[in-house]
Amino acid sequence: SAFCQMRILHRKWFNEVLFELFRRQHDLSEKDATNVAYAMALLATSEMHAAAGDGKGGAVAKPARGEEDLPFPLDRHRGVLYSMLSITDKNRRELNYAAVFQLQILELFLRLMVPKIYEDMQYNLKVLLAKARKVSLVVDDYMQNSSKMHRRISQWFARVGLHHRSEVFLGPFMLDIVIGEKVVVEVDGPSHFYKDTNSRSVASILKHTLLCALGFHVRHIPHQEWSQCGTPEKRTLYCSSFWQDVLHAE
Structure with missing residues (x-):
């Protein structure tokens, strides 16, 4: 993982x-099995992201519609995925919060990005994912967990007339800022990147990919960019630029 x-x-x-x-699957717990299934989705996301040019020019990975388009490891090891989910299903009453969260993301990935893999799943595995989807993972007082950077950006968006909602829950995801119905702005702190790099983590890439597949127009505010907006004038210009995304999405 x-x-x-x-x-x-x-x-x-x-x-x-x-x-x-696969050989030692009977030694795995439901936590281990769920981790493996989720890790396979992360690996497939990395493969699809690389095939799309690592996001250069705003390129986003496209869903694999046919058998020949399936990314590694799902092209060769779908049996491992199904076996892991079967272990999870047999021990579903033991699942914790983290495992349910992983299953919710995994279902979105399978349905949106590799529908062939989802369609070929046994019925009981689809039921497992459907039940996981219905579990509410919403936490109370979520605005208290917002970063200082997020709250500051929200204030500047309001100043330039970008009316928005903050911390909107959508399935397993919490969307940082939503403008209208289609524009999502993700405030990317250091945890969205590998340490001391500008390289985005695969979890961040997976979230971006799934939101785009759901029809959202997604923009990011990396903490590196925001830190360069050191004056009110620069922050006004920077936040005003998001009007282009709003108009483009309409």
Whole structure:
């Protein structure tokens, strides 16, 4: 799971790991199995993101419509995914908050990005994902958890006339800022990037990919960019630029 989160693309190594996991599947707990299934989605996201040019020019990974378009590891190891979910299903009463969160994201990924994999799943596995989707993961007093940077940006958006909602829950995701019905602005603090780099984490890429697949126009405010807006004039100009996204989305 850790290697998948690091966006490491090494098919030969992952082939060996996945074969070994399949061989030893009966030794895995429901937590382990759910982690493996989620990690496979992260790895597939990294592969699709790389195939789309690593997001250069605003490129976003497109759904794999046919068998020939399936990303690694789902092109070769879908049986591992199904086996992991079967283990999770057999022990579903033992699932914790983190596992349900992973299942909710996994269902979105399967339905939106690799529908062939979802369609071929056994009925009981689809029921498992549907039940996970219905679990509410909303926390109370969420605005108290907003970052100082997020609250500051929200204030500047209001100053330039961008009426918006903050911290909007959508399935397993919390959308930082929503303008109208289609524009999502993600405030990307340091946790969205690998340490001391400008390289976005695969979890952040997965969220962006799924939101785009749901029909949203997604913009990001990296903490590096916001820190460069050191004067009121620069912040006004920066936030005003998001009007273009609003007009484009209408």
